[in-house]
Amino acid sequence: MKIYFALYHVKPLPSAENTANIGGAYISCWIETTSLTKAHKIARDEIIRLAKWEIVEMDEAYEIKEEYYTEDSSGLEFYKQALIDKWVLVFHTYPME
Numbered sequence: 001m002k003i004y005f006a007l008y009h010v011k012p013l014p015s016a017e018n019t020a021n022i023g024g025a026y027i028s029c030w031i032e033t034t035s036l037t038k039a040h041k042i043a044r045d046e047i048i049r050l051a052k053w054e055i056v057e058m059d060e061a062y063e064i065k066e067e068y069y070t071e072d073s074s075g076l077e078f079y080k081q082a083l084i085d086k087w088v089l090v091f092h093t094y095p096m097e
Contacts, residue, residue, distance in 0.1 A: 001032050003082055004039035005075075006061035008047060016052040023096035025053070028075075029089050030082035036061055042087055051089070
């Protein structure tokens with residue numbers, strides 16, 4: 001299995017919780033699976049079904065390896081967590097305009 005990184009621009013759906021003052025977000029995803037296509041499907045399912053956000057666009061997506069990170073890189077902990085949990089989503093929200 002490989003780890004794929006993807007970055008999505010998203011907006012909260014009306015049913016999303018705790019989003020009254022949030023205009024949108026960028027979600028960084030680390031997903032362990034066999035292909036980029038499957039990684040996108042997993043990310044999409046988790047973002048829409050569980051978090052209740054809609055995807056505006058996928059900004060980037062690619063296979064990533066542990067060697068990409070330095071020891072003090074914040075992404076390294078998410079990469080390692082994806083090896084355990086199979087997927088990690090990190091929301092970077094921004095306020096309504």
